[in-house]
Amino acid sequence: MVEAKKGGRPPKVTREEIVDAALKVGLDRATVRCIAEELNVTSMTIYNHFGKIDEIIDYCIMSIINDIIHNMIDSDTFEETLEKIAIKYFDLLCGNHTVLFRVIDGNVFPAGTTACVNTLISYGTSRGLTPAEALFALRSVIHAAVGCAVTNMSLRGDTAAPWIDKESAERLGSVEAPELDNLKLALMDRTLNVLDPLAGVNVALHGLRAMFGDRMKSAAAADSSVLSGSP
Template structure:
């Protein structure tokens, strides 16, 4: 009886093609959304077993990080050249809009490491700010302050699976009290109005304050 043929070294294995790819998993995550997605849910959507999904991604955190990396790669980021103020604002705007299109992503990723492509964005901005005259520690501080991560916003607007107070409930907790001084009533009213303000409007006010401070910081160097 002839012996079975040996596979020559370097010859690829012949077998059934994989049922799914990592790209299929990432696409499914983006279709389902970051808030509720789980590996069993991805498996059900792709008509495979969870074990098949685990062959491509080791855990849920990695799966979500890879999905967000695809989002980051799809963004048309501004060139890292020109006035630092304008560049930083443009990058903050791009990231804000991307996060708004994927509600729940910040909360979903908050328990893990920063995704690689997001880290690349921070590093590129930091190098640009250093070229513009900022010491690197101040550059990273400015980026971390300006690049709003929307974590509190997602919780207030119910974009997480975790229980929490609503925006209205939070605003009501700051309602002015009749037994307090006029100054305290004004302070409570200001915070209540901030909670109810359109999130982007509040962000723009913060950015104006932060960037003005950044300019003064650089002028002192």
């Protein structure tokens, strides 16, 4: 909690303190009002740093994911690393209805998701994979990660998810519930809408680098041959 200063001046808070407060409150219950109360500041103080609650939630999610990425264990296989990150990411998405509805209804993922995917692709290429192979590995773990996140949501008794009405809420413990299948398919579809264009861009860039890299090597070899007087 941030202590108020004497003289009635509002206390100063940082973006990091706001994010920490949001995580403490819980992403499933985080609102500007709740975060302000946790920090003992006004809602306007929060709005001075973030335009709306969506931005705070996005920042929280990507901060958690980026922390996981930066602490990746090299001894794990690339697929194991991707699986851990993907499960956590989708678990966070399903843990907040505001974020989940934005993804499902508007195909709007948390800011920073694209940069996160590019980081993972770079990580894969640093371990000897091509961008296409890294994307294929990422796509391969998404289905399991989405299924795990949606199942976790159902086990929490979360009945406010899309397509889940009061009558079908009693069946939420069953992964076979049609409403859960719809949610999984929608999340998969939205995610691939993000990944597929990235796949094309990254593979194209990799091809360009390889092509120009080979040309540069050939040119350098030719120059060296001329300088040495070799035929």
